[in-house]
Amino acid sequence: MRLDLTVLAIPGFIGAMAAEYAWQRKHPAPPGTRAGDYEFKDTMASLSMGLGSLVAPYVSKTLIGPLAGRGRAARTAMTVAIGATAATTALDVIRKLRSDDFGAAGVADWDTRVLQRTQAPSDGAPVRPVLERITGRVAGIAVASTALVVATEWGARTTGEKFFGRTPLDLGDGALVATLAVLGWDFIYYWNHRLDHEVRWMWAMHEVHHSSEHYNLSTALRQPWGDTMTLYIPYSLLALVGVRPRHIINARAINLLYQFWIHTEAVRSIGWLEKVLNTPSHHRVHHGTNSEYLDRNHGSILIVWDKLFGTFEAENSQPVYGLTKNIDTFNPIRIAGHEWVDMFEQVTGADTWGGRWSYLLRSPGWAYSHRRSAATVA
Template sequence: MKLDLTVLAIPGFVGSMVAEYAWQKRHPAADARAGDYEFADTLASLSMGIGSLIAPYITDTVLAPLTPRTGRYAKALMGLTVAAAAATTAGDVIRRNRSTGLLEAGSVTESSSGPASAPVGKPAAALPPALRRITGASAVTAVASTVVTASTLWSAQTAATKLFARSPLDLGSGPSAYAAAILGWDLIYYCNHRLSHESRWLWAMHVVHHSSERYNLSTALRQPVAEALTVSVPYGLLSLLGVRPAIVQDARAVNLIYQFWIHTEAVRSIGPLEKVFNSPSAHRVHHGSNRRYLDRNHGSILIVWDRLFRTYEPEGERVVYGLTTNIDTFNPLRIATHEWIAIARDVFRSRTWRDRASHLVRGPGWAGAPRD
């Protein structure tokens, strides 16, 4: 089994953090500096870094039996989805029937400012609490099981090994193959990173990385642990173009290793290279919760994608790190799950399938119609 390059890089990560901490001690700031290390924050970041290395082994084991076409429990999961969706729809129908009936024949209402008005629908009757809870719970079940089904099926069908077996191309293992893999991964990463800020489903996974109000090398280790539950542009497309799966994984590692060093305030600029490569300055903007910095600078190794697709923003005003609404916790479990829980809460309270789907796939700030 080939060892992941990111695992081999761990001593370098640790050594770099020690060096950054030493630099901070030699160059104390006059006021509070977001780049300084804070014990609880750093511990949370390290915990999530370790968790991101362990999570794939756990999720692969747990989700394999639920994968459509191959998993032994896949049909049961799909049956649960159908049953939950039917129960939710029945609850929606009851709600609509209780709120769209007409007043009895001949009934009129009077307004305070004029004559009697024409017959209108009777006021919406509140759904009984028990039925409302059943409808909400079944909606959450239907959406959650759909997420698992869609993500596992997508992952299985777009895996690099599967697509490489279907491809008539093979770029070999030389420098050109590695160059194609690294450049291709970087472009796909830009697309997925941007989507992670524009779709709440993907944001629920990615928000982990933005949860810290600090910005130092340990922040880079705050990686997602729920990537298996998302649908995104597949990196397996590189194998369909002839890049061998092992090289695709190496490209992933190179991409992650590069991203580590840009999470620092110790490096202010890399000069003319800022026009081509992602840098600490550009990535500080990406982590900013300032209005002008939101959803900017999605690149990984190269910043040219942001310049090309007009999502680039230079560093200007002082960056305020964290989320637009911070969660004020160092608990790794809460950091990893808070947005999933928020989505479930919104789905539970929604009244239509359109709103439920929108709370999942539309932007993180989408509010929707009034909820129960």
Template sequence: MKVDLTVLAIPAFVASMAAEYAWQKRNPAPDRRAGDYEFADTMASLSMGVGSLIAPYITDRLLAPLTPRTGRYAKALMGFSLASAAVATAGDVLRRHRGSGLPEAGTLSSSSASAPTDGEGGGRLERDAAIPPALRRITGGSAVSAVASTVVMVSTLWSAQTASSVLFRRSPLDLGSGPLAYAVGILGWDFLYYWNHRLDHESRWLWAMHVVHHSSERYNLSTALRQPVAEALTIYVPYGLLSLLGVRSAIVQDARAVNLIYQFWVHTEAIRSIGPLEKVLNSPSHHRVHHGSNRRYLDRNHGSILIIWDRLFGTYEPEGEDVVYGLTTNINTFNPVRIATHEWVAIARDIFRSETWSDRVGYLVRGPGWAGARQG
């Protein structure tokens, strides 16, 4: 069995964090630095790191029976999804019908007449009053069930059909196991990573998984280990595409590991610049910008090893003003379960309250900021 290089790197990760902590002690700041270690925050990051190593083994077993075409319960899940969607759609029709039966002019009491009626505000209040709470709960719950089951089906099918082992068997190419194969694998992974990382910030479905990594208001090497545990429930531009170019599956996995290991060291405030290499390589300075919640820093610097992708595709931003780490609205918790699930819960809540399928799909796949704008 091939050992994951990221697991072999764990002792180096721990030693690097100890060195960073020692540097902070030798170089104290007048005010508390965002890079300083704080026990609860560090423990949350470390627990998420351990969870990210364990999660794939658990999710593979749980999701395999639900995978379309191969899973034992895949057809049952599909039937459940269709039935839930049908119930939600019927509920939408009933809600519109009940909501359209508002009292005629002259029949409202004086207290009702004084209620707001401007646009959606008052009209929606009157509509909601005409709809039984049970109907809202059944419709909303069915919509959440339909979307959740569809997410499971789509993500598991996509993962199974785009795995590097599957695509390598379909490729007429084989680059072998030499330097060329590793060069194509590492450079290709880095290019695909840029686009997938960018999509993490542009689609709420992917952001719900990736937000874990941005949830800390501190920035040190332990932050690098605050990794997501729900990657199995997302879809990406498949890294298996590298195997269509003749990169063997084992080398694809090594490329993944090299990419992750490189990302570790850029999560620090101790290194301010790497000089001329800043033009080509991702660096702590570039990645501090990526973790900033400052308006000018949002959704910038998505590169992993190379920063040239951001320079080429218009998402580069140099470090200027002091970085404010965390989310635009912080969740104020060190609970790993809440860190991992809070955005999924928010998506489910928005879908539950929605009245149309266009809004439900939008709350899942459109940008993270779309929900707030829609509700505002």
């Protein structure tokens, strides 16, 4: 059994965090003025997320892994997805017919009238008609089960071992192949990381890493738990050109290890290497919620991909860290799951299949703007 290099590096992570904390003690700043300072609850949340990310793959393999393939669990999940989709479509038709019938009888906008006269006593928000609520819940089950089946099947069919077994190419071992694996992983990572910010489904997983309003080495450990429930460009594509799976696994570890040290405010610049490498300065921009910093600097080891594909932004002002709307919690469960819950609720509130899938597949900004619009109309 091969030990993950990122697990072996844990003592180094702890030591580096201790060194950063010691540096901060020797270079104090007024309380609340330096986002890089450690705050106990925030640090504990980040460490909890990091530990959870180590356990999550084993849990998901046990719970979600059986949904791929042709076993009983996979057939059941597929049946639920198809059945819920059919039921939602039928309910959509019934709702449309009822609305048309009421309109033809001279009753203006049945749904609107019900919304206007049915108010929730607790907060004054309108209550949706029963049929609409049932349709929404069934639609949520349809979308969630379909997405889960697709994600698990995609992951099972795109492993490095399977791709390597389908190609006649084998580049063997050696430093050049290891370097190719690292560069190839870095290139694919850029596009996956960019999609993390441009597709809501992937953002629901990735926004965990952006949820801290602090920025220090502990922030690097604030890792997601749900990456098996999303779709990625498979890094195993490298296997098709002859890179052996073990080099791909090592490239992943090197990629993650590199990203640890760039989560700090203690290092301001590393000189001319800033032109080529992703650095603390470049990554501070990535974590900033300043309007000019949003969705910038997606690279991992190299920053050249951002410069080539138009997503680079230099650090010209102090970043404000966190989310565009912070969740104000240190509870790891809420940090990991709140965006998934929000997304599910928005899917259940949509009236059409286009709207439902848009809340998964369009950008987070689109989803948030439509949520605000819906709240304004209500």
